[in-house]
Amino acid sequence: xxLLCRLKTLFYxxxxxxxxxxxxxxxGKFNWANYSFxxxxxxxxxxxxxxxxxxxxxxxxxxxxxxxxxxxxxxSFDLYRSRCSSDHRGRAVAASAGCWLNEGRGASKWEPNHxxxxxxxxxxNTHSLQRNFASESDKANENQQEANTETISVTFxxxxxxxxxxxxLVGMSMLExxxxxxxxxxxxxxxxxxxxxxxxxxxxxDYYNKLPEPTDEENDMLDLAFGLTETxxxxxxxxxxxxxxxxxxxxxxxxxxFAVDGYVPKPH
Amino acid sequence: MQVFKAGIExxxxxxxxxxxxxxxxxxxxxxxxxxxxxxxxxVGSGPAGFYTAEKMLKRxxxxxxxIIERLPTPxxxxxxGVAPDHPETKVVVNQFSRVGANERCxxxxxxxxxxxxxxxxxxxxxxxVVLAYGAESDRELGIPGENLAGIHYxxxxxxxxxxxxxxxxxxxxxxxxxxxxxLGQGNVxxxxxxxxxxxxxxxxxxxxxxxxxxxxxxxxxxxxxxVGRRGPVQAACTAKELREILGIxxxxxxxxxxxxxxxxxxxxxxKKNRSKKRVYELFCKAAKxxxxxxxxxxxxxxxxxxxxKPERFLPSxxxxxxxxVRLQKTILKGDDATSYQYAVGxxxxxxxxxxxxxxxxxxxSLCVDEFPxxxxxxxxxxxxxxxx
Numbered sequence: 078x079x080l081l082c083r084l085k086t087l088f089y090x091x092x093x094x095x096x097x098x099x100x101x102x103x104x105g106k107f108n109w110a111n112y113s114f115x116x117x118x119x120x121x122x123x124x125x126x127x128x129x130x131x132x133x134x135x136x137x138x139x140x141x142x143x144x145x146x147x148x149x150x151x152x153s154f155d156l157y158r159s160r161c162s163s164d165h166r167g168r169a170v171a172a173s174a175g176c177w178l179n180e181g182r183g184a185s186k187w188e189p190n191h192x193x194x195x196x197x198x199x200x201x202n203t204h205s206l207q208r209n210f211a212s213e214s215d216k217a218n219e220n221q222q223e224a225n226t227e228t229i230s231v232t233f234x235x236x237x238x239x240x241x242x243x244x245x246l247v248g249m250s251m252l253e254x255x256x257x258x259x260x261x262x263x264x265x266x267x268x269x270x271x272x273x274x275x276x277x278x279x280x281x282x283d284y285y286n287k288l289p290e291p292t293d294e295e296n297d298m299l300d301l302a303f304g305l306t307e308t309x310x311x312x313x314x315x316x317x318x319x320x321x322x323x324x325x326x327x328x329x330x331x332x333x334x335f336a337v338d339g340y341v342p343k344p345h
Numbered sequence: 346m347q348v349f350k351a352g353i354e355x356x357x358x359x360x361x362x363x364x365x366x367x368x369x370x371x372x373x374x375x376x377x378x379x380x381x382x383x384x385x386x387x388v389g390s391g392p393a394g395f396y397t398a399e400k401m402l403k404r405x406x407x408x409x410x411x412i413i414e415r416l417p418t419p420x421x422x423x424x425x426g427v428a429p430d431h432p433e434t435k436v437v438v439n440q441f442s443r444v445g446a447n448e449r450c451x452x453x454x455x456x457x458x459x460x461x462x463x464x465x466x467x468x469x470x471x472x473x474v475v476l477a478y479g480a481e482s483d484r485e486l487g488i489p490g491e492n493l494a495g496i497h498y499x500x501x502x503x504x505x506x507x508x509x510x511x512x513x514x515x516x517x518x519x520x521x522x523x524x525x526x527x528l529g530q531g532n533v534x535x536x537x538x539x540x541x542x543x544x545x546x547x548x549x550x551x552x553x554x555x556x557x558x559x560x561x562x563x564x565x566x567x568x569x570x571x572v573g574r575r576g577p578v579q580a581a582c583t584a585k586e587l588r589e590i591l592g593i594x595x596x597x598x599x600x601x602x603x604x605x606x607x608x609x610x611x612x613x614x615x616k617k618n619r620s621k622k623r624v625y626e627l628f629c630k631a632a633k634x635x636x637x638x639x640x641x642x643x644x645x646x647x648x649x650x651x652x653x654k655p656e657r658f659l660p661s662x663x664x665x666x667x668x669x670v671r672l673q674k675t676i677l678k679g680d681d682a683t684s685y686q687y688a689v690g691x692x693x694x695x696x697x698x699x700x701x702x703x704x705x706x707x708x709x710s711l712c713v714d715e716f717p718x719x720x721x722x723x724x725x726x727x728x729x730x731x732x733x
Contacts, residue, residue: 263440265436265437265440266433266434266436266437267436267439269433269436270433271431271433271434271436272434272437293584293588294585296584296623297583297584297585297588297623298585300583300584300619300620300623301583301620305619
């Protein structure tokens with residue numbers, strides 16, 4: 078029997094000793110609507126001794142006021158299946174963090190990352206808007222090539238040598254192009270020059286020289302990049318232009334964020 | 346950002362050890378269509394935990410990942426370690442949220458390893474257990490006077506201004522003294538100095554904790570000393586943070602030009618390491634530009650003190666609070682084998698008067714349950730050295 082099967086059997090056997098209200102219907106069957114299996118599992122491991130269990134109510138999001146009250150008392154939090162996502166429960170988790178982070182100012186304080194991610198979304202939407210607009214006007218002016226429909230061809234070479242040639246809109250960064258084409262280029266800070274995870278290596282010196290000089294901020298981030306080369310750049314800062322048509326960029330073997338891979342701390 | 350080093354290194358090595366042991370025992374194949382689910386538990390929901398979860402979920406279709414965290418909310422140091430005036434670094438939370446939203450991934454807050462659940466229990470329930478709970482303790486200096494009031498760990502100060510629940514009532518006194526001494530010259534030391542010196546109108550627009558902002562509004566700190574036992578070439582900070590602190594409005598930066606003289610070993614270090622070279626160049630540029638200004642026009646001062654290591658803390662008259670730090674001058678001595686340069690005391694001393702000392706000299710992990718732990722280094726003891 079699998080692990081989960083064994084647990085479920087144990088669980089049914091111990092219905093009487095469950096100790097949680099409304100866990101069972103009157104016919105003795107477990108009330109799955111109110112409790113999740115994971116909550117049972119956590120209780121079974123003895124966690125409920127430290128934490129009060131509350132019924133799992135997927136339709137009713139925890140109200141922010143209730144969260145504030147709960148957080149007023151230390152260590153009496155509920156063990157709930159919290160998902161750190163953008164759904165209502167995820168935002169409730171973020172809101173509660175905002176509550177203890179900033180008493181009085183509330184959850185609205187934890188906005189910087191949303192503002193930045195909104196900017197990136199705006200940038201992406203602008204690109205797609207340009208494309209839509211261009212495709213309509215193209216029908217009218219077939220011979221005229223407008224700058225915002227112009228695409229260049231860029232080849233991404235993966236860690237294992239696999240090549241993928243994609244069409245990149247002029248004005249789009251290499252990071253955005255990689256994300257649009259499902260290429261595995263991480264952009265942890267979403268293009269705000271706070272990490273080195275979109276590190277790419279321009280394989281041809283000619284194309285590297287056509288790029289504008291990196292700014293001090295980009296150089297600061299490149300300092301931390303894994304596998305830095307003479308022709309390394311950050312993908313979020315390389316913007317497509319007609320002169321870069323046919324460029325080949327390689328992804329490094331690994332990236333480094335919040336850590337230094339393989340780093341051996343030296344004794345002082 | 347280097348503060349995450351201990352955590353992620355530990356987490357990834359432990360993950361690979363557990364995974365390999367499991368795979369050896371079970372003949373598990375990820376390419377097998379009828380393979381059983383792989384249950385993974387990750388202890389700690391900081392960047393180490395989430396990156397491990399992301400890689401696990403991507404690599405194994407059958408992997409189910411549970412992340413447990415002792416706080417009710419996730420993200421670890423991204424929330425409690427990154428300075429409030431660096432919101433762009435916190436954008437990575439979006440990526441972590443996407444990992445958490447995966448149906449094969451669950452987050453359990455308020456579950457503490459050792460208190461609520463033991464490692465033995467986790468081993469019974471999961472195939473793989475990853476320890477990614479980071480390093481929440483600090484290295485000690487081991488010098489006289491370390492127990493005086495007014496001497497704190499930089500980690501607690503950072504938790505305090507970031508609103509971490511463990512340091513909500515951190516007893517930091519910013520009003521009884523106008524000088525703060527920060528021991529260490531890493532990015533954490535620079536963060537702490539920057540928060541103490543930054544103009545309040547700029548701090549007010551960040552997500553700094555309310556109690557910290559009101560304490561900083563009443564703060565009397567006007568001078569901050571960043572003390573390092575070696576030179577500018579060996580400073581552990583990175584160029585971005587250094588550039589930022591040198592450019593704060595309303596702060597005079599003091600760098601002694603005599604400290605910028607380099608030896609041949611220093612030059613070798615800067616040649617090998619691009620980051621160190623740029624940091625050193627920033628120090629030189631700052632020293633030259635500031636030395637041209639004879640009269641200080643601003644009311645706040647930042648002093649970079651090199652080649653000094655703390656020898657003892659000087660108590661106040663009532664012997665309870667710290668009143669100053671006694672520093673010993675050092676010179677660098679190179680190790681021929683490793684070309685590493687050690688700071689060696691010269692027997693000359695000087696003193697800095699200060700009522701607030703923040704120690705930013707490194708971190709240690711905590712042993713929360715019964716598993717092999719190296720108490721000297723403060724890391725989980727791993728038998729096999731694995732690079733991943």
